[in-house]
Amino acid sequence: MPAPLRTFQDSRKEMPSKDTPLNEWDLIKALSREFGPAPPGVILGIGDDCAALAGNGPDCLLWTIDTLVEGVHFDLAYTSLAQLGWKSLTVNLSDIAAMGGEPRQALLSLGWPPARDRRGALSFAAGLAQAAREYGVAVIGGDIVASPGGLIVTVTLTGRVPAGQMLRRAGAHIGDLIFVTGPLGEAAAGLEILRQGLDLPPELQEALTEAQLRPRPHLRAGRLLAQEGLATALIDTSDGIATDLYHICQASGVGARLPAAAVPVSPRVKAAAPHLGRDPLDLALFGGEDYLLLFTCPPEVAGRLPESFSRAGLAAPCPLGRIVAGDRVVLLTPAGDVDISGQGFDHFRLDPGPDVQ
Amino acid sequence: MPAPLRTFQDSRKEMPSKDTPLNEWDLIKALSREFGPAPPGVILGIGDDCAALAGNGPDCLLWTIDTLVEGVHFDLAYTSLAQLGWKSLTVNLSDIAAMGGEPRQALLSLGWPPARDRRGALSFAAGLAQAAREYGVAVIGGDIVASPGGLIVTVTLTGRVPAGQMLRRAGAHIGDLIFVTGPLGEAAAGLEILRQGLDLPPELQEALTEAQLRPRPHLRAGRLLAQEGLATALIDTSDGIATDLYHICQASGVGARLPAAAVPVSPRVKAAAPHLGRDPLDLALFGGEDYLLLFTCPPEVAGRLPESFSRAGLAAPCPLGRIVAGDRVVLLTPAGDVDISGQGFDHFRLDPGPDVQ
Numbered sequence: 281m282p283a284p285l286r287t288f289q290d291s292r293k294e295m296p297s298k299d300t301p302l303n304e305w306d307l308i309k310a311l312s313r314e315f316g317p318a319p320p321g322v323i324l325g326i327g328d329d330c331a332a333l334a335g336n337g338p339d340c341l342l343w344t345i346d347t348l349v350e351g352v353h354f355d356l357a358y359t360s361l362a363q364l365g366w367k368s369l370t371v372n373l374s375d376i377a378a379m380g381g382e383p384r385q386a387l388l389s390l391g392w393p394p395a396r397d398r399r400g401a402l403s404f405a406a407g408l409a410q411a412a413r414e415y416g417v418a419v420i421g422g423d424i425v426a427s428p429g430g431l432i433v434t435v436t437l438t439g440r441v442p443a444g445q446m447l448r449r450a451g452a453h454i455g456d457l458i459f460v461t462g463p464l465g466e467a468a469a470g471l472e473i474l475r476q477g478l479d480l481p482p483e484l485q486e487a488l489t490e491a492q493l494r495p496r497p498h499l500r501a502g503r504l505l506a507q508e509g510l511a512t513a514l515i516d517t518s519d520g521i522a523t524d525l526y527h528i529c530q531a532s533g534v535g536a537r538l539p540a541a542a543v544p545v546s547p548r549v550k551a552a553a554p555h556l557g558r559d560p561l562d563l564a565l566f567g568g569e570d571y572l573l574l575f576t577c578p579p580e581v582a583g584r585l586p587e588s589f590s591r592a593g594l595a596a597p598c599p600l601g602r603i604v605a606g607d608r609v610v611l612l613t614p615a616g617d618v619d620i621s622g623q624g625f626d627h628f629r630l631d632p633g634p635d636v637q
Numbered sequence: 638m639p640a641p642l643r644t645f646q647d648s649r650k651e652m653p654s655k656d657t658p659l660n661e662w663d664l665i666k667a668l669s670r671e672f673g674p675a676p677p678g679v680i681l682g683i684g685d686d687c688a689a690l691a692g693n694g695p696d697c698l699l700w701t702i703d704t705l706v707e708g709v710h711f712d713l714a715y716t717s718l719a720q721l722g723w724k725s726l727t728v729n730l731s732d733i734a735a736m737g738g739e740p741r742q743a744l745l746s747l748g749w750p751p752a753r754d755r756r757g758a759l760s761f762a763a764g765l766a767q768a769a770r771e772y773g774v775a776v777i778g779g780d781i782v783a784s785p786g787g788l789i790v791t792v793t794l795t796g797r798v799p800a801g802q803m804l805r806r807a808g809a810h811i812g813d814l815i816f817v818t819g820p821l822g823e824a825a826a827g828l829e830i831l832r833q834g835l836d837l838p839p840e841l842q843e844a845l846t847e848a849q850l851r852p853r854p855h856l857r858a859g860r861l862l863a864q865e866g867l868a869t870a871l872i873d874t875s876d877g878i879a880t881d882l883y884h885i886c887q888a889s890g891v892g893a894r895l896p897a898a899a900v901p902v903s904p905r906v907k908a909a910a911p912h913l914g915r916d917p918l919d920l921a922l923f924g925g926e927d928y929l930l931l932f933t934c935p936p937e938v939a940g941r942l943p944e945s946f947s948r949a950g951l952a953a954p955c956p957l958g959r960i961v962a963g964d965r966v967v968l969l970t971p972a973g974d975v976d977i978s979g980q981g982f983d984h985f986r987l988d989p990g991p992d993v994q
């Protein structure tokens with residue numbers, strides 16, 4: 281699920297009290313009750329990165345959908361339509377990666393403002409098609425509607441994973457180690473650069489804005505973890521790891537502890553942070569949209585990770601902390617422990633609604 | 638594809654000249670070129686009611702997506718959230734019906750305005766869940782995002798059809814007869830009643846507004862046509878039959894002739910038309926949203942239709958005209974022949990854009 285255009289510092293101000301009913305997760309739970317239990321043949325229903333269906337063969341069919349809304353998830357002032365096309369597919373691809381799967385086919389539903397030159401839709405499609413070619417996806421249909429507000433893009437994507445290999449959010453055990461497949465915070469730093477219109481040294485500017493505008497889903501890492509049975513739980517880092525890790529904890533019935541000093545903040549984010557006026561750790565923990573994979577791994581398996589990843593031509597995953605008993609995600613800082621469970625954003629809370637506060 | 642909130646009389650004023658590039662169909666063709674040919678395993682790509690994928694067994698997997706946008710496809714001034722929930726699933730179900738298929742699972746992507754009470758999402762879900770139960774669909778996942786404009790609903794749906802039975806838009810032959818599975822114009826008349834805030838005699842008021850607000854996709858008729866091999870081409874009536882029939886003609890490389898006197902205008906529409914200030918034939922041909930099935934049938938098979946439908950507990954389909962050589966849909970009127978090919982709406986043309994006229 282892609283993160284809206286906001287960062288933790290904004291969202292923290294609007295965090296609802298525990299009594300506020302129907303935040304995003306409450307609502308998802310309430311909807312899930314309304315829709316009832318999934319019938320046989322549905323291996324995985326509401327509540328993971330993808331739904332999963334039994335196939336006739338040895339593979340599960342994975343299935344996901346994501347909507348990007350102009351002014352919420354993207355701003356065309358600093359995102360080209362081709363970049364948006366790329367991103368609208370790759371955020372879905374990241375959901376397939378987060379199950380250990382391989383992507384297959386996509387449908388596109390495009391809400392286009394009638395007053396806007398519709399030739400722009402071809403630039404959008406070119407970017408989407410580029411991502412489709414790069415990741416072996418076929419775009420095989422869809423829907424075009426008028427949108428009286430801004431641009432709306434919905435992509436739905438299928439994938440496959442051998443049934444015995446599928447990785448879920450549930451499955452983390454007490455004592456497991458926590459890893460992430462890359463350094464954190466680059467996409468959020470890139471967003472700040474773009475929003476503030478900053479001009480940083482080229483090597484920072486380009487890498488960080490690319491991280492925001494052209495995410496590269498970690499499909500090969502996801503397949504590796506699934507094939508070699510290296511992970512117990514898996515999710516992608518779309519909402520910020522404080523939230524993404526909390527999802528793993530909730531689904532698995534465990535807690536997590538992260539030493540602040542061990543959080544793999546990207547060196548580029550550290551270098552850029554003074555220019556951005558932002559705390560690099562904040563960007564890393566709460567910024568979101570890195571579209572890396574966050575996973576848990578038994579200690580006796582963790583030693584195999586560097587070699588397995590290296591054999592596959594991938595950088596070794598970064599250690600982040602440990603799964604513990606409880607139900608909270610706790611950051612260990614020199615000033616004491618801080619509960620960061622689920623901090624990041626609620627997808628509804630762009631503006632405080634009438635029933636908030 | 639659901640029709641926007643407009644009727645032919647509005648849209649006709651805005652019909653672009655033939656030189657206007659990139660109307661909806663041009664754009665779909667251009668996008669299709671951008672995305673390239675579908676790979677093996679994809680039986681049907683862009684350009685029909687559903688995409689179709691080869692399964693491991695004897696069935697094809699059907700797959701469709703539809704987006705409904707507030708102010709374009711629905712108006713909450715006269716549509717309850719529960720009715721919207723119902724309709725957001727049933728318009729997709731109609732696409733499965735239009736392939737002769739049976740629906741299976743759905744994902745929901747809901748764009749909710751943050752300032753609006755999110756408990757309304759539960760009413761919406763209740764309506765969607767009611768349709769899901771009635772038609773045997775499992776809602777197994779989705780996505781919730783903030784929408785800075787109005788409500789946005791996207792549903793994606795899968796279905797199954799035995800590979801040898803699947804019915805497409807292509808397949809109509811010269812000499813085939815054209816049928817529709819019910820009388821035309823009720824949903825468009827219902828929309829006029831709601832938009833104009835009219836109060837008609839109860840038997841008209843209720844039936845016509847229900848036709849608009851709670852469409853009932855003709856899944857059983859679609860399965861019957863497919864199972865018994867009764868149809869050569871099939872589509873659902875979402876955009877108005879002048880457009881829907883034109884889609885069959887374009888896909889099949891044929892033309893069609895409809896005697897105006899034979900068009901099965903709903904008697905309720907005829908009765909309501911004076912109150913609406915609308916021509917009943919206009920509503921029937923161009924109004925859209927009836928979500929019936931429009932199909933072609935060889936003359937030697939047409940005689941079996943009434944008995945087959947009756948055995949299945951369904952009303953006999955209504956004859957509409959005949960497939961001929963050419964590439965136009967022509968209405969035969971006492972005043973002469975009128976080319977109505979593709980008239981109805983272009984989904985982009987809610988407002989004339991800057992590159993129109």
